[in-house]
Amino acid sequence: METTRCGVIAVVGRPNVGKSTLMNALVREHLSITSSKPQTTRHRVLGVITETVKNTPTQFIFVDTPGFQTKHSNALNKTMNRAVMTALADVHAVLWVVEQGKLTSADTRVLELCPQHVPLIAVVNKVDMLKDKGLVLPFLQKVADLRSFAAVVPLSAESALNLDALKEALSTTLPEQAFYYDEDMLTDRPEKFLAAERIREKLFRLVGDELPYTCTVVIDRFVIEEGRRMIHASILVDRASHKAMIIGKGGEKLKRIASEARQDMERLFDGSVHLETWVKVRGGWADNASVLQTLGYD
Numbered sequence: 001m002e003t004t005r006c007g008v009i010a011v012v013g014r015p016n017v018g019k020s021t022l023m024n025a026l027v028r029e030h031l032s033i034t035s036s037k038p039q040t041t042r043h044r045v046l047g048v049i050t051e052t053v054k055n056t057p058t059q060f061i062f063v064d065t066p067g068f069q070t071k072h073s074n075a076l077n078k079t080m081n082r083a084v085m086t087a088l089a090d091v092h093a094v095l096w097v098v099e100q101g102k103l104t105s106a107d108t109r110v111l112e113l114c115p116q117h118v119p120l121i122a123v124v125n126k127v128d129m130l131k132d133k134g135l136v137l138p139f140l141q142k143v144a145d146l147r148s149f150a151a152v153v154p155l156s157a158e159s160a161l162n163l164d165a166l167k168e169a170l171s172t173t174l175p176e177q178a179f180y181y182d183e184d185m186l187t188d189r190p191e192k193f194l195a196a197e198r199i200r201e202k203l204f205r206l207v208g209d210e211l212p213y214t215c216t217v218v219i220d221r222f223v224i225e226e227g228r229r230m231i232h233a234s235i236l237v238d239r240a241s242h243k244a245m246i247i248g249k250g251g252e253k254l255k256r257i258a259s260e261a262r263q264d265m266e267r268l269f270d271g272s273v274h275l276e277t278w279v280k281v282r283g284g285w286a287d288n289a290s291v292l293q294t295l296g297y298d
């Protein structure tokens with residue numbers, strides 16, 4: 001039988017270093033949502049890609065994780081931190097992502113959580129931002145000195161620069177074993193989840209920095225009628241003032257959020273989508289563990 005490699009890889013790092021952008025670039029699909037606001041990622045999302053690397057068919061199963069939180073300690077953040085720890089407990093390799101030129105105590109704290117017995121690769125992201133590429137070398141050395149890494153790989157997730165080098169380094173750390181999933185599998189998440197995430201991404205991107213990170217999206221209805229996905233979604237916010245912020249003047253903002261989210265969904269699902277969205281006020285949900293469970297934060 002032909003040799004194959006397959007493994008689960010956790011993508012960890014402090015908020016905003018580009019973990020979700022990296023996973024999307026690696027699987028070449030916009031699966032995990034991204035924005036310039038820290039804490040965009042709240043759930044574990046699997047991204048799967050199967051391809052031949054160094055003549056060996058290899059299945060990479062990436063687990064994108066929320067950025068590890070050290071600043072706030074509400075129930076939502078505790079749940080997110082637990083998701084990071086769970087992701088790390090049972091993997092074949094770990095990608096620890098940092099931003100070029102910036103090594104903070106939050107980065108090293110995440111590094112300390114990475115298990116010693118699992119191959120660890122340091123990814124130095126956002127190298128496209130460097131005008132003088134020579135500057136990256138001392139930074140790579142600084143990172144390499146922190147621990148015995150299987151590799152230290154500089155790249156740009158956004159510009160898809162040096163991703164092949166990462167896949168090559170990563171593939172050799174994965175065990176020789178049969179694939180876990182079909183070769184065309186992309187994610188373990190259902191369409192309903194991906195739909196809610198698309199809306200949440202637009203919220204993060206289109207509503208200004210004043211948008212409280214506690215707002216969330218719930219899909220109330222998701223049915224397929226004559227090949228068309230009919231989706232009803234509620235955006236849950238803490239206060240009436242947040243609701244006004246999202247709806248915008250004359251409803252313009254909400255219209256744009258829904259329209260851009262619908263277009264993304266049509267691309268992702270490869271089919272027509274009818275989307276209706278409402279904004280509802282539900283106070284204090286980010287601090288309420290049982291509400292979090294109802295909303296699917298596992």
Ligand SMILES: Nc1nc2c(ncn2[C@@H]2O[C@H](COP(=O)(O)OP(=O)(O)OP(=O)(O)O)[C@@H](O)[C@H]2O)c(=O)[nH]1
Binds near residue numbers: 013018022038065157
């Ligand atoms: N210039 C540049 N920006 C990047 C790159 N990768 C990611 N970014 C930007 O960095 C920001 C954060 O990216 P995300 O992928 O959401 O980061 P994350 O680590 O998943 O963030 P959390 O969800 O907070 O944990 C976004 O504005 C991205 O566009 C890169 O290679 N180059």
